[in-house]
Amino acid sequence: MQINIDRTHWYDRIWAALIFFTRLPFWRLHQPPKECYATVVEHWPLAGWITGGAMAATLYFGSWYLPYMVAVLLAIVVRLLVTGALHEDGLADFLDGFGGGGSSRERILAIMKDSHIGTYGVIGLICYELLLAASLLSMTPQLAALTILAADPYSKMVTSQLITMMPYARREEDAKNKTVYRKISWQAGVGLAVQGLLPMAAYIWYTGIRWDLIIFIPALVMYFLYLLIWRKIHGYTGDCCGAVCLLVELSVYLVVCTQ
Secondary structure, eight states: OHHHHHTSOHHHHHHHHHHHHOOSSGGGTOOOOGGGGGGGGGGHHHHHHHHHHHHHHHHHHHHHHSOHHHHHHHHHHHHHHHHTTHHHHHHHHHHHHHHHSTTOHHHHHHHHHOSSOOHHHHHHHHHHHHHHHHHHHTSOHHHHHHHHHHHHHHHHHHHTTHHHHSOBSSOGGGSTTSOOOOOOOHHHHHHHHHHHHHHHHHHHHHHOOOHHHHHHHHHHHHHHHHHHHHHHHSSBOHHHHHHHHHHHHHHHHHHHHTO
8 A cells, every 4th residue: 555655646645635634525626546545644734724724714704793602603613514523523432432431442442433422422522612612712803713723733733643653443444434544754744743833833923822831731632642542442543533633622722711
């Protein structure tokens, strides 16, 4: 598979990431080779530029004409539509699996693969969306929009390290999307850093927010979640990646709320 991937065009891999991580009709314009979907994590933050941009624009421009609370809720809905609630589905499965699976690795993986949502997933999603909305409401529209633009790609960049830190928890044929992400090379790592850190660096420079807190606290959140995942199932799944991404992003918003 490595050879086939390396023979594809660079834009095929970007296109695969945009098709995989959004519900926008990129597939109508170009169909990348199937092998490219093993590299989608390498351009995950780039997809975050689109999803974060759609959410930020809806919130900021919506606040011109609508009550701010309505603009915030509408922005959340827009992102759910753009992503197809991909990561929220992962968060719900993650919470159901780790909440209801006890210490059994096999049971946790089986619950996460089940398409039905349980009590932990429902309560967790409600709490997550409430915290997300509350944190954005605590900011001005301009600050909230800028924070979204920085937090979305940054959280995806941080979360992408999971696939380097541990193996896939299932067999490839048991994967939900039948694809196992390839390990991130140093070249891909540089690309990820550019995609995730460039918006964050511009955000820190423009807002003057404490860079140490907004950089390291989300990274610590990812690390503690990594320890939990490793202790429970000794590997990552797509649901784990989606859940960690949302929780890391939420930690960015909570950090900004304290400033």
